[in-house]
Amino acid sequence: MIVLKDILFKVTLESVTGNPGVPVNAIHFDSRKVGLNDVFVALRGTQSDGHAFIKKAVDQGAIAVICEELPDDFVNGVTYVQTSDTAQALAIMASNYYGNPSANLKLVGITGTNGKTTIATLLYQLFTKAGFKTGLLSTVKVLVAEHEYPATHTTPDSLTINKYLAEMNEAGVEYCFMEVSSHGIHQKRSEGLQFAGGIFSNLTHDHLDYHASFAEYRDVKKSFFDNLPKSAFALSNLDDRNGQVMLQNTKAKKVTYALKSFADYRAQILENQLSGLLLKINDQEVWVKLIGSFNAYNVLAIYAAAELLGLTQLEALQYLSELTSVSGRFQYLISPKKITAIVDYAHTPDALKNVLETINDIRTKNEKLITVVGCGGDRDRTKRPKMGRIAAALSTQVIFTSDNPRTENPEAIIEEIEKGVEPVDYKKTLSITSRKQAIKTACQMAEENDIILIAGKGHETYQEINGVRTDFDDFKIVSELLTQLNK
Ligand SMILES: CC(=O)N[C@H]1[C@@H](OP(=O)(O)OP(=O)(O)OC[C@H]2O[C@@H](n3ccc(=O)[nH]c3=O)[C@H](O)[C@@H]2O)O[C@H](CO)[C@@H](O)[C@@H]1O[C@H](C)C(=O)N[C@@H](C)C(=O)N[C@H](CCC(=O)O)C(=O)O
Ligand SMILES: Nc1ncnc2c1ncn2[C@@H]1O[C@H](COP(=O)(O)OP(=O)(O)OP(=O)(O)O)[C@@H](O)[C@H]1O
Ligand SMILES: N[C@H](CCC[C@H](N)C(=O)O)C(=O)O
Numbered sequence: 001m002i003v004l005k006d007i008l009f010k011v012t013l014e015s016v017t018g019n020p021g022v023p024v025n026a027i028h029f030d031s032r033k034v035g036l037n038d039v040f041v042a043l044r045g046t047q048s049d050g051h052a053f054i055k056k057a058v059d060q061g062a063i064a065v066i067c068e069e070l071p072d073d074f075v076n077g078v079t080y081v082q083t084s085d086t087a088q089a090l091a092i093m094a095s096n097y098y099g100n101p102s103a104n105l106k107l108v109g110i111t112g113t114n115g116k117t118t119i120a121t122l123l124y125q126l127f128t129k130a131g132f133k134t135g136l137l138s139t140v141k142v143l144v145a146e147h148e149y150p151a152t153h154t155t156p157d158s159l160t161i162n163k164y165l166a167e168m169n170e171a172g173v174e175y176c177f178m179e180v181s182s183h184g185i186h187q188k189r190s191e192g193l194q195f196a197g198g199i200f201s202n203l204t205h206d207h208l209d210y211h212a213s214f215a216e217y218r219d220v221k222k223s224f225f226d227n228l229p230k231s232a233f234a235l236s237n238l239d240d241r242n243g244q245v246m247l248q249n250t251k252a253k254k255v256t257y258a259l260k261s262f263a264d265y266r267a268q269i270l271e272n273q274l275s276g277l278l279l280k281i282n283d284q285e286v287w288v289k290l291i292g293s294f295n296a297y298n299v300l301a302i303y304a305a306a307e308l309l310g311l312t313q314l315e316a317l318q319y320l321s322e323l324t325s326v327s328g329r330f331q332y333l334i335s336p337k338k339i340t341a342i343v344d345y346a347h348t349p350d351a352l353k354n355v356l357e358t359i360n361d362i363r364t365k366n367e368k369l370i371t372v373v374g375c376g377g378d379r380d381r382t383k384r385p386k387m388g389r390i391a392a393a394l395s396t397q398v399i400f401t402s403d404n405p406r407t408e409n410p411e412a413i414i415e416e417i418e419k420g421v422e423p424v425d426y427k428k429t430l431s432i433t434s435r436k437q438a439i440k441t442a443c444q445m446a447e448e449n450d451i452i453l454i455a456g457k458g459h460e461t462y463q464e465i466n467g468v469r470t471d472f473d474d475f476k477i478v479s480e481l482l483t484q485l486n487k
């Protein structure tokens, strides 16, 4: 049995009214989940303020309330704890409640605008191949050794993170790779975790609906490195203009990687084909099945992290060459009529540019590149025209369509995307609101040796329209359509 006092260990307390020795059942930050003898933590959210639900939580049986502002009326028998930052308190309490599971394994956090899922998933693959029990917390899925759970967030809330880490402890997991999103850092979801290392991939335009400015977005990412302990490594991409910034104030061991700049770990691209990349890392040549120069950065980060975590150069290189691709990241098929269909999760301007440039490097002038792309609703609107401009400039033909419109009007989103298209590219564009119809049209347009890129939704198996999610899988749909159309 665990008592409130133990859960509050290391939480900065302003006042405690009641009995801190009270036994506790579970911790919740959502009043709707509170039951008898639970602790309710009031969080200030983006939609509402958890403090408004304190009474409801107590009515449902909460034995203790953690808040920034005490309620006017205290209920007898309930312990009220005041702290200046409930999100931070929740994260520390979550670690305490689950027995500080991050200290019992080597936890590596990966942050940056693009590449987090790729790096985390491939590190999971690599350490599993090396014979270690490994864990993964990613946008696509959660893995506790080989046991799979669906992912709800890129970085889940602190209670969920610690619950999974505790399960990893039980399963004997030695290494865990987790994505650390900027929302996650800002909402303190990863606070209090004991990291063995942090990796920075890159920083480009995204999430400017949530963060007030690009500088704030950068500083939030930087704070992850600022908070790493001395015992950890901080591995950063020096070719990114903010790579050095991330390392500025960290206490961790600074390690760098780059393709162009001078860095601790360096790589050179020798060949770049649809079947993979031939890289030279530390004077050793290695063939990897990942496509596109941007993936050379991911591979180099993975190699460096593997070595920093104790694998030999030889082991790291051998396992690198065995890695397979990540679901929905440059996932492709070649149809019987030699049409290549690529599904990619590019949902930022930089990712879209990288993927299109990669395809343009590979294709010949006679082969058309037909791009199907949209942008998610209720998310950063400022990236829409940028993505429209890039898609049109770098493709032979573009079909703008819906991504996950959520609560927005899909036609209005498409209009915002179209606003970015340069006049010289107008004739290349078309808009079809139904994503399935857009993919079908692309398949109809495609001829032998042409390439279809379907961007934005990658691994996602649903489309969300007005709060309703229906089955939708870009890769499955394009495969079926090409077969139906006999292409
Ligand atoms: C915008 C955002 O990040 N929202 C996250 C946030 O919710 P919120 O702050 O909006 O919560 P709120 O609705 O204002 O409520 C405030 C508090 O009152 C509580 N409440 C509310 C109602 C009630 O009746 N009783 C009650 O107690 C809520 O439980 C909450 O604690 O905290 C919640 C709990 O951790 C998250 O589930 C929720 O994620 C939403 C669903 C979401 O869509 N988040 C996305 C944007 C996100 O986090 N994405 C990142 C980055 C993706 C990437 O780049 O890969 C990710 O890490 O997934
Ligand atoms: N190192 C990289 N640099 C630039 N673009 C990349 C890089 N790695 C992947 N991408 C592009 O970004 C897309 C998303 O990649 P990935 O899922 O690995 O990133 P992520 O950071 O996890 O994204 P999210 O924030 O949505 O979780 C890929 O489909 C690809 O188009
Ligand atoms: N991790 C990204 C996912 C966007 C994917 C796109 N398909 C969408 O739904 O907007 C985000 O939360 O902004």
Ligand SMILES: [Mg+2]
Binding pocket: 116, 117, 138, 139, 140, 154, 179
């Ligand atoms: Mg991700």
